[in-house]
Amino acid sequence: MSDVSFAPPAREEHPDAYTVSAEFYDILQADQDRARVRRFYGRDVRLARRGVLDVGAGTGRVTLMSLAESRVPVHAVEPARSMRSLLMTRLAALAVDVRARVTVHPGSLDEAALHEVADVGVCHNTIACLHPAARRALWPAVADALVPGGVFLVQLPPDRVPRDEVTYLLPAQKVGRHEYAARMVMSADGDRIRTRFDYWVRGESGLLREYTETFRMWPASRAEVIGELLGSGFVPRPGRADPAVLAVRLRRH
Template identity: 65%
Template sequence: MRPVTARASIAQPRPGSYTVTAEFYDILQADEDERLVRDRYAWEVAKARLGVLDIGAGTGRVTLMSLAESRVGVHAVEPARAMRTALMARLAALPARQRERVTVHPHTLDEAALHAVADVAVCHNAVACLPPAARRTLWPAVGAALVPGGSLFLQLPPARIPARDVERVLPEQRVGEHAYGGRMVMSAAGDRIRTRVDYWVRSTDGMLREHTETFSMWPASRSRMIDDLAQHGFVSSPRQDDPGFLAVTLRSPW
């Protein structure tokens, strides 16, 4: 899971966020995340006929999948400079004709002010970063960017604050003579979840570097998310088999 942090504005982390995580994310987490992205969104993205909106594009897993699975334009929204740098490097390696279909917006979604640019939107691993009030302000911006009848597919935030610390070890990956590793610990912190991620690089002679980055996440139940989205014209799909994800459709005004 891509760790996330909060922004008082509409949708995304501060431009200076992820300065530590950006170096380690792709090598430690992106392969697993790429499989998840393909399994959850590729079939829906392939149906896009107008455009795809990637909200919180990060280093580009949803963006690249969207380019591969669709033939429409892709709008990648990512204000965090560190993550956007990795995204741009990945796009630079693509053939020119494919790259020309991507527009990267270095702003939050409300600042990008997109209007009716897509019929499919994906918000993967980003909603949890918002406190409830800021989260609710995201939905009107998504509604403006989608055409009526368009669909939003999102990964839900954690449903509740953990009763005890939850630890996840990120398997080490070797790059030449060095091994890169990490550990994520999620713990209760009032009304939010404190997520601390420790990263390290070691050689056969011992530890070379250690870094830590800490993020906040705000939990919300599935029913709460559905209710919040309904207030902004979104209707949830009656059949969804994965409790970690939600699909909603923007109602037509007529």
């Protein structure tokens, strides 16, 4: 289960999304996700010559890796205000010359209206929550943001609704005298996946706080996502061994 993404996968459109999860997002999965994004996307990001596009940037795991591994401009697209606030705080701690290479776009990629700004695009831990119609609407905007021949890397959603309820425990993390922990519970909800995150904080005297936040996810098979991307001019790129990531290339005109 090393590649299960425990961080909430949704990218809600309203500004108050992740009101609960934002506090716990990084402390509970930072080390695991840092290694994951470097393994999934680092090689392609290092080869970028025009720019890197981070669709659904969240708190900035892919964005910061891209700034460290490349010397090109980075475009981080994140509609959720709570996550974007954490991203901006991280960027504020960077050197001025590094920070000058990243542009943060609030709202959707379509609203950002980016045209041929990058030769590498990444969509990490994002599309699972998108309604199929919204997912299909994303691909033309990605194609417009990439240069012809650009590479697009997508972390795939679950390919099916779980038959039974599945629970994952996130390793507890100490912050001073407090311990932060969570569990993720996935279950079927018709043709969707109901994903509930239970968070709690313990101190020396016991339980201090606890919260719950629920997201909906839509499964899609690799073949289904490939078929959608073909309609926007992408073709599968051979040579990627990791089943969690789909790599495609935008056809040259």
